[in-house]
Amino acid sequence: MHAQFPVQVSANEALTGGYFRLTLDAGKPVATEHTRPGQFVMLRGPWGRDLLNGRAFSVLEVLDAGRFSVLAKVFGRGTGLMQAMEPGDEMSCLGPLGNGFPAVDAAVTSLLVAGGVGLPPLHLYARVAAREGAAEAVEMIYGGRTRDDLVLTEDLEAWKVPRVMTTEDGSRGVEGRVTAPLVERLDRAAARGESVRILSCGPTPMLRAVRTLALERGVEAFLCLEEQMACGYGVCLGCAVPVHGARPYAYCCTEGPVFSAREVRWA
Amino acid sequence: MTPSPGASDVDVAMDFGPIRLKNPLMTASGCFAYGQQFAGFMDLRELGGLSTKGISPAPRFGNPLPRIYETASGMLNSIGLENVGTKVFLEEKLPFLNELDISVWVNFFGTDFESYVDCARTLGAGRDRGVSALEMNISCPNIKKGGIEFGTVPEVAHRLTKACAEVTDVPIVVKLTPNVADIVGMAQAVYEAGAAGVSLINTITGMAIDARKRRPRLATTYGGLSGPAIKPVALRMVHQVHAALPDLPICGMGGIYSGEDALEFLMAGASCVQVGTANFAEPPAALRVLAELKVLLASLGFARAEEAVGSLESIPPEPEYRGEGDG
16 A cells, blocks of 8 residues: 655755755655665655656655655756755655565675666665664675766765775776676675675666676676656556566566566567 | 535536436546556545546557656656456456446457457446446557557447447447547547447647657657646537537546646536546545535535536627728
8 A cells, every 4th residue: 555645845955966865754654664775756846737747766765754865866857846946845755666675685795786866775775784784795886977976975984885986087986887896796706606696776778787797697686777657656557667577568666666687678 | 725615515426328427527547557556545436437447358568668758738658558458357357346336437449340349248248247338449540450540530430339339238438539630520420329428538649759869759659648738629629529419428538637627627518527647646636626626616606516517608709890980
């Protein structure tokens, strides 16, 4: 059973790289309190007869029973309006929706491969792992174009989560893309006989590269996908994801947004 | 809107031809799945009725993605009529709907003449299990006739409606496509073939382009436009059909987001309305629209919703213009 409830913007904080963090407060305990990393909310402002549908955002932080935050970047008109929102502004929220990543497992190292705006579910995953005393069971590989695209990295430091940063221009961390340190890490795991898996979220080209690597090496990988979505709860059927199996498509909202790399039917 | 005194006194029951509705608010096909997803958001029993996702004889998997794209005050979709097929619908989806005690309109379609008739026959057998009407979607391409839509040629729509009406006792409501030059001609053709009513309107064919990628926004290039952007077209068509065929019951739809939108459709000549795209962002939108409609009807002095149907008045004519020196 889903819930739709009003929320108020309690903070709208500009980060580097055009990112902003919107903290939302329902003013009472709501379902987002139990968000699992990878789950999302549909948010919509008081936008009248324009910008009709909610916008899907992966939950970044669960702050308490009634408060949570999302990370956004201006992409179109909806995110443009959200960037201009001020404390006290109202939105409607539907969620949390979808299925999250598999739970933290101390017996296997989860390589969290994040790119750009794909950070939130993996940031939340690292937070949950740290809270459960399993920070050593996760390692973050986080990439952006420049150092400004890497946000909230101080949290990873505070949680003592092992991490590798990459930037395409070399302004921070390893120059290049996330795939190079990922290959290196997978080689190391193979040499040691270490059990690892990949959890990834980011731009589609990055996810495709991560998927190819995982399939080539027989490493289990879970991809958090994003598709055009009008409802978020399995009705509009807009967010089809091509998959292998009994049906050619699965729905990103109700069956995802996290899919096994093997399941996804990509070229 | 807070209910004003009198809103609860308005009689909102409505007759749609042979179909009795407890109120004129329904939800539209393709925007409400098979109903279950909404049970957590609202009391479905408060609806006047609902129209299911379009059902075809065999299950369909739908189109490649992207399937949807939001436009100015609207959205384009090309889902591809994905559905579970008649067998799964009757066995697994209908029992839930039958329990609701509301008017259940089963939207259906075929891919050729025979499969339309088969579908009507099979679904019509659900009459004693809660099927109140069959809403026939004739906006589908006829695969055997080179993809020409059934709903654009009056003679074809007439024959199809007649053939379907002959195989079932369940009233057939024909959902017309607005992608025609003469909507009245289409409505008349299906009315004379035995349709119990018409649903106006289906989506308007449109497209959107990503100029930076030089690609269409939808995998199928064209899709159906819905939402407030199409409301003026829908109102015009409801009004034209009602003016020409006042005895033909009309279910109006196209961008309804408020009680005032719903009332406009009633005034134009609709006996009931369906809320579609609004459900996506606000699952219980139809019940809010109903509450607003009651308040509005009461405040405008309507004791019964039926009185509002076709109650539109024309703008009084101006005095005749006389040029200088004429008098």
